[in-house]
Amino acid sequence: MNEIENSVRLMLTERADAVPERYDLLSGVRRTIRRRRTRRRVVTGSALAVALLAAGTATWSVHGPDDHLVPADRPPSPVTASATPVTGLTAPASPISLGRLPDGFGPPTVTLDSPFSWTLTATRPSPPATIEVQVSTEELTARDGAWQKYANFSTIEIAGTKASLATVPYHPGWPDASHQSYLGAYFEVTYQRKPRQWVRIEAYDRDHETLDPKITMDDLQVIATGLADRPSPVTDLLRFPALPANLTIGALAPDHEVAGTASALLVYAVSAPAPVNRPYGATQWDLTSAPIAVLVGADQYAVTGLGANPKTFTSFQVDGHEVRRYGEGYPGRWVLTTSFGRDRTIALSVMEKFPLSEKRAARTLLAIRPGADFR
Template sequence: MTDMEIQLRGAMDDLADDAPSAEGLLDAVHRRGRTVQRRRVVLGVVAVVAVVLVGSSLLTLGGRDEAVERLKVATPGPSAVSGSASPRPATDLGKAPSPQVDFGWLPDGFPEPTVRLLGPGAWGLDTRRDEGLAALQLQIMAAEPKVRTSPGELTDVDLKGSDGKLYWVPVHAAGDPKWGHTPPEAEGPYAELSFQRQPGQWIRLILQNSAGDVDTGITRDDLVKIATSLVEKERPVPDAIRIGAVPAGLTWGTLTNDDYRTGAGFVDADVRPQAVSQEEQPNGHNGSVATSLSVSIFPADALEITLYLPNQDPGNVTIPGGTTVTKLDGRTSAITTLRSNPKLAVVVSANDDLGISDADLTAMAETTEPGPDAAVKPAR
């Protein structure tokens, strides 16, 4: 399997829970085997300034073109919900929130971390070095995370007055039955250090290399030192996608910025904070957050587009001219190519109960642009 195939299959795992299903495709996504070669996180995550309309209400931003003018006068289409549901006014959420915690110390060889939004009030800071193929991820969240108990060793550690749980799997050959048959333990050395740093803030620090019998060069004491050296400091998310405004009552849910996708997801603002999924690890970004509204920029030939355009040949993805609107499994999506670069595609997908009209989704897709820090790569 090529690096590109690994990245494409991994990206579909990120999207499977909030995308409409094509026959047989999602089952294959969820069966995706994780390999020793994992896709790498690159260039950080997104800061978004957005343009979304519900019904005919819009908070406009200066400098928009004729597509935004269409947003101002758009009326609810067939996808708008009537009866008990009413359109929400649009609101400007501004830039995506950034974590207020950062590494204060790292072992030699680790570069500046990249940042991703892993859910409302949850972030992941990723960094890796060549020595020992060591990958580190600092997860920050508002809810208490689950703690692994087996097949590794779980011990209590003191973190300068805070009680921590250290889960440790030593160096071993990949596939050694002593460490089970599923990732992450089956792949090689792995560790998690979890603790409450302050009221309402939980930390999970993860170390792995997914390379079997290769020592990461990081000790238990190193993990404790990293944890106790965390500092109060903002780690800004990059400016990678620009949309406009979102329906009132929604808040930032996810931000991703990789070479196969730059995108943002939004969730109900009153949703209770959740712990970051245990499937979210440095070498396998498989955690997911169900979003009510998502905006994505893909390579125009990306396999993921088949999740929104049914009956497409996965080996020859073709986006029709103009903007196509599809309705699948309670979500309405608008798919178009980027006007500034037709080798990139934009997909805007919303739950039907948000009451966003087809015209509004279309205009939103046609006005989305990558920011200066976007990492997504155009189709070849």
């Protein structure tokens, strides 16, 4: 089971009464929920909206009575998605960069978790470990979840600032029958780095719950004191030549367990920020409130990842390009797909109450391009 399925099943357990028992119903994905661990962020709607819009977010304009949209100041006819990176809108950069890391860690990947939070992730193959640094304009505290019953909590000092430290010790042989919710050794440091900027540093072994990631307190101090006020571009996965009016990019991330994938959420530019301390999230797909969700991957991956039945669809043409519409999906949503480069499908999930016609949604879908980092 990949991380998309894990994250979606977690989300669906909270909404089981509202979700019909259909196909794979993997209602979404992403935060790069790198494993089914309880430490993940949240995708919601908005806070950096004003900054993002000020940075030049394009909008759609209605063009004539046939109800089709074109990107403002762009030709009306979209081109089929290709593997060639092009210019366009992408997620805003993280406001911080990582400095020195413990030996063996590679360059970080950067994801947008919500309109007000980012995560910088670095991994080490041996001994295996993952370090994640989340930065947010909303206050961060210890993540919620069952892991806390195994944790020791204390207060430490980082660069003259008080920080909360949570440590889950390494227990060989766990999880066992008496400790089924134990997810392995885990370290979490949370503090306010500057006004309106909170940081949470997490260290664990992403792939092996029973191994010690061998991260020390000195390592955490080095990571925290090395953070720099220098923008880190989000991994360039998808480009949007334009966005439907009133929406902004609310999340953008890859699936680290499945190659050639990407996901994004388009959320309302003005909405209340959601909590950032839930036990799973960032790029936690909340298909109950995000107007548009985008998922790229192999055909079955993209379709079922948005809760649709791959065996139930109709086809239609838009500007000479085939688009499929799938039924029997997540309640209150419908899904369109088209090809996205070689052996890839791009799927667009639209909330029924969002004012976007099928043709306009298809044009939105056809206008999305792969970014320079999409593989």
